Amino acid sequence: xxxxxxxxxxxxxxxxxxxxxxxxxxxxxxxxxxxxxxxxxxxxxxxxxxxxxxxxxxxxxxxxxxxxxxxxxxxxxxxxxxxxxxxxxxxxxxxxxxxxxxxxxxxxxxxxxxxxxxxxxxxxxxxxxxxxxxxxxxxxxxxxxxxxxxxxxxxxxxxxxxxxxxxxxxxxxxxxxxxxxxxxxxxxxxxxxxxxxxxxxxxxxxxxxxxxxxxxxxxxxxxxxxxxxxxxxxxxxxxxxxxxxxxxxxxxxxxxxxxxxxxxxxxxxxxxxxxxxxxxxxxxxxxxxxxxxxxxxxxxxxxxxxxxxxxxxxxxxxxxxxxxxxxxxxxxxxxxxxxxxxxxxxxxxxxxxxxxxxxxxxxxxxxxxxxxxxxxxxxxxxxxxxxxxxxxxxxxxxxxxxxxxxxxxxxxxxxxxxxxxxxxxxxxxxxxxxxxxxxxxxxxxxxxxxxxxxxxxxxxxxxxxxxxxxxxxxxxxxxxxxxxxxxxxxxxxxxxxxxxxxxxxxxxxxxxxxxxxxxxxxxxxxxxxxxxxxxxxxxxxxxxxxxxxxxxxxxxxxxxxxxxxxxxxx
Amino acid sequence: xxxxxxxxxxxxxxxxxxxxxxxxxxxxxxxxxxxxxxxxxxxxxxxxxxxxxxxxxxxxxxxxxxxxxxxxxxxxxxxxxxxxxxxx
Numbered sequence: 001x002x003x004x005x006x007x008x009x010x011x012x013x014x015x016x017x018x019x020x021x022x023x024x025x026x027x028x029x030x031x032x033x034x035x036x037x038x039x040x041x042x043x044x045x046x047x048x049x050x051x052x053x054x055x056x057x058x059x060x061x062x063x064x065x066x067x068x069x070x071x072x073x074x075x076x077x078x079x080x081x082x083x084x085x086x087x088x089x090x091x092x093x094x095x096x097x098x099x100x101x102x103x104x105x106x107x108x109x110x111x112x113x114x115x116x117x118x119x120x121x122x123x124x125x126x127x128x129x130x131x132x133x134x135x136x137x138x139x140x141x142x143x144x145x146x147x148x149x150x151x152x153x154x155x156x157x158x159x160x161x162x163x164x165x166x167x168x169x170x171x172x173x174x175x176x177x178x179x180x181x182x183x184x185x186x187x188x189x190x191x192x193x194x195x196x197x198x199x200x201x202x203x204x205x206x207x208x209x210x211x212x213x214x215x216x217x218x219x220x221x222x223x224x225x226x227x228x229x230x231x232x233x234x235x236x237x238x239x240x241x242x243x244x245x246x247x248x249x250x251x252x253x254x255x256x257x258x259x260x261x262x263x264x265x266x267x268x269x270x271x272x273x274x275x276x277x278x279x280x281x282x283x284x285x286x287x288x289x290x291x292x293x294x295x296x297x298x299x300x301x302x303x304x305x306x307x308x309x310x311x312x313x314x315x316x317x318x319x320x321x322x323x324x325x326x327x328x329x330x331x332x333x334x335x336x337x338x339x340x341x342x343x344x345x346x347x348x349x350x351x352x353x354x355x356x357x358x359x360x361x362x363x364x365x366x367x368x369x370x371x372x373x374x375x376x377x378x379x380x381x382x383x384x385x386x387x388x389x390x391x392x393x394x395x396x397x398x399x400x401x402x403x404x405x406x407x408x409x410x411x412x413x414x415x416x417x418x419x420x421x422x423x424x425x426x427x428x429x430x431x432x433x434x435x436x437x438x439x440x441x442x443x444x445x446x447x448x449x450x451x452x453x454x455x456x457x458x459x460x461x462x463x464x465x466x467x468x469x470x471x472x473x474x475x476x477x478x479x480x481x482x483x484x485x486x487x488x489x490x491x492x493x494x495x496x497x498x499x500x501x502x503x504x505x506x507x508x509x510x511x512x513x514x515x516x517x518x519x520x521x522x523x524x525x526x527x528x529x530x531x532x533x534x535x536x537x538x539x540x541x542x543x544x545x546x547x548x549x550x551x552x553x554x555x556x557x558x559x560x561x562x563x564x565x566x567x568x569x570x
Numbered sequence: 571x572x573x574x575x576x577x578x579x580x581x582x583x584x585x586x587x588x589x590x591x592x593x594x595x596x597x598x599x600x601x602x603x604x605x606x607x608x609x610x611x612x613x614x615x616x617x618x619x620x621x622x623x624x625x626x627x628x629x630x631x632x633x634x635x636x637x638x639x640x641x642x643x644x645x646x647x648x649x650x651x652x653x654x655x656x657x658x
Contacts (some may be wrong), residue, residue, distance in 0.1 A: 037593040046593055047617045140622075161595070182595060206645050214594065214615045221593055294646040326618025330633040349645050433612065449646045480595055480610070521652070 001413050002188045006032040006157065007400040008393070009176045009192035011164035011226060012199030014043020014219075015143070015382055016373025016389030018150045020196045022107065023393030028400050031156045032190055034179050036163040036199075036221045036483070040147035043200060044219040045382055047326065048140035050319035051125075051259060052108070052115070053383050054101050054133060060122055063133060067565050069098035073553065088239075088509075088533060088550060092360040092557045093378040097387045099564055104386040105135075112145040114138040125315065127261055134259050136315050140322045162188075164199065164225055165486050166416050167233040167369065168409060174233060174369040175406035178416050180486060185424070185479030187417045193403035194368050194396035198389050199226035201244070201374035202494050203351040204436065204487075207444040217248050217350040226375040228490030230356045231497070231538055236365040238533040238548075239353035239377050240494075240501035241518050242510065245287050245449070247345045249303065249327070257303055257316060257343075264312040266303035269342065276301065287515045291347055291449055302342035313339065349449070352498055353377070353516055357535065357548075360557060362392030365537075368403060370396045423485040429475015432488040438466060439488070439495050451502055452521050460499040467492045496543060501534045504545050573634040574611030575620050581628035582606070588620035588629055 007028040010020045013035030024031045035042045054063070073091050109115050115137045117123055123136040151158055162179040168189060169175065176192040202224025203216050214220035231237055249257060257266060262283040268276040270293045277286050290301055305313060317338070320328045336343055355377035362370040372378075372392035373385040423429055446459025471492060476482045502518065507527035510516045533548045574596070577588070584604040589597040597620070598609040608614075621631045 037595065038591055041591045041593055041619050041623075047619055047622075208645065214613055216615075219593065219617075220613075220615050291646050292652065295649050295652045297648050297650075324618065326616065326621065326631055329618075329631075333633055334638055347646060444644045448644075450649065450652055483595075519652075 001408075001417055002186065003191055003408060004032065004159075004188055005191045005406070006030040007192060008032070008194050008196065008396045009190050010034065010196045010198060010393070010396075011177050011179075011229070012036075012043070012197065012373070012375070013039040013147070013150075013158065013160075014198065014200055014373065015045050015146070015385035016198035016200075016375070016392075017043070017196070018146050019104070019107070019386045019389035020198055020370075020372050020393030020396070021150050021153070021156050023390045024196070024397040025153045025156050026397070027394070028194075028397035029155065031153075031397075032192065033150065033156060033158045034162045034164055034177070034190065035158065035160050036182065036225075038147070038160045039150055039158050040144045042147070042160075042221065043143060044222065045139075045143045046219065047324045048322050049142050049382055050136060050139055050323035051134040052105065052137055052139075053259065053381055054105065054135065060102075060124060060133070062126065063124075066098055066561070066568060070095065070561055070565065073098075088531070090360065090378070090551050091553045092551060093358075093388070095553065095557055095561050096360045096391065097379055097384065099561060100387050100390065101383065104383070104390060107390070108142075108146075108386065111149040112137075112139065112142050114141075123315065125260060127259055136319060138318075138322055140325050159190075163483055163486065164197075164229055165420055166412075167195065167229050168406070168412065169233050169366075170407055170409050170412075172234065173367040175408075177229065178413070178420075180420055180479075180482060182479055182483040185421070185482055187420055189408050189413055191406040191408060193400035193406055194370065196362070196389075196392045196396045197226035197230060197356060197364075197369070197371045197375045198373045198385075198392070199224075199375055201351040201380065202227055202354045204491065205243070205352055205440065205443060205495070205498065206349040206448075207437070207440045208348050217246055217348045222351070222374070223487045223490055224352070224354060224494045225487065225490050226371065227354050227356055228493050230364065230366070230369065230371070230375075231493060231536070233366060233369070234538055235369060236357040237354060237497065237536045238357045239355050240497040240536050241505045241534060242353040242516050243449075243518070244350045244353060244380075245291065245515055245517055246348055246350045247287060247290060247301075248348045249343050249345050257345075260312060260316070264309055266305040266308055266316075266343070268345075269302045269304050270298040271300060272298060274298075287347065288517065291517075294347060295450070299346075301345050301347075303338075303345055304342055305338055306340060352494070353380075354494060354497060357533070358388075358392070360391070360554075361395040362388060363395055368399065370399075420482060420486060423474050423476035423482060426473065426475035430470055430473050432474045432476070432481070432484040435466070435470050435474055436484075436488050436491060438470075439463060439491060442466070443495055443498070447499055447502060449517070450519055450521050453503055456499050456503050460496060460503070463492065463495050463499065467496075497536045500543060500545060501536055504534050505530060572611050572614075573632045574608045574614050575616075575629050575631045577606055577608065578628045578630070579605060581626050583626055583628075585625060587623040587625065591623045592620055593617060
């Protein structure tokens, strides 16, 4: 097997991976970045993005300060930086995100000056209901500019069309990852002193539209490869039970209607033409309320923009050219004039919150392994990816300076290569995409939005059988097919984690938040005793579940933030 | 009805941008004719990247007609009244 060495290896070249590379390149000698597609277009922001959510605004007029966020965290409230939640979020991560928020925005601006308006200022939308605001950016080429910037960094080596398939481990420590080139089929051992996982959310979990496989709000390259790799290496994972429900106006590009304050957003209407979100306080849980309309038979749902204030509509209209700009063409195809017509929306199960358990610096439970972006439990979305990705990159680079020289585990290398390439040997093997459809179908029917223990037990049983029967029989006719086979292997493991953790959490949580959901019909109330994480990890080849209390604010983090607040006052 | 991106070969210059950047690697490359082929329509995400990357507007990405519908399917089961009073 070919071996490539570097100080820091980053698996996944979306926003988080690029920011990890940017950070690591400053202190590490050499950095390697693996990306399944390309660094210019890879990841969920590849087709463009219209808004950047921020918690702390630096010099943005009227924006909350670090001190405000600190007070909120100390008061055990929502700090609201990006999409944080009232509980089950590590406050240490929230505080560091708040601290770094504006610095990462400045990093962005080095790559894409169009984050600012022509006059040099920002276009800001404050969301009074939530403790954050969004910048409206002309971001159709946001990822292209970032990717091109990363390609110019001399000590970063970008390896495209290469997916991470497994971590290289020895004695419970991580020494890099095996990468599969999806065009040549070659498997390479990317040895590194420190490794960062930034391969994105676990999407492709449910059937959103039965007729087509990859129709997911999220980038379909995000299968949760990183989470599955970490799981197989023995790392701890959390939030496997929580789904992410969002609304989409066409199939993808769900957020094109972006974030607006309650009284200035498009009105959400049901089949009867009734207003779904009636009160400001319901704005936060709008996705949950929309789901209820569907459950009670009042779908389809629509956006009505006809009463939006003109200035707000102009922002929305401009944003359409920047977040997945293809969407405008689709509205045209369907004959929809968003100013006048009702715009159909549907609720889309966009993925899982499954993440590698990491601390505020991105360190996971395994030595030498770090995680950032949606691969870790901190904050999702674009801003969250810059924040946690950057810190994971910094931490990995620091670690690499004192870590020993990585060693290749030859036995693991041989076994892994055989496993990954085996589908090529199977003439007439089953199509991994068909297996994926079956898994997603089972989850859709046996787990779904409203969960019950009986159905979920049946579901996990079916998935285990499916895995035992068909995973050893999937085939590939080319290297590209090997990628799909590797993905479905991860997808099956993730599905099992999702269902087992969903059975374990005997309460309903985040129903009010709507987007992040775990709704049990048999345990329909929130239970304070369940204010803890369910930790999933592999022990002696078996999936094991345990619980863990949410950490309190650490002394070291308090000291750091106190010092930073004092510095900013000066 | 699958509606994969269509390449208009009368305009295509064979620059390879779509083949290079497609996130799902749906295109392959025809060496003999030096042009892209949409080989994996089943895996297209309809993200529009090939259309935006094409310098001569030779690629057309259209929305599949079956997704002109807007009714949620399967994931949220119509179930009368879920016990929402007790949730949250």
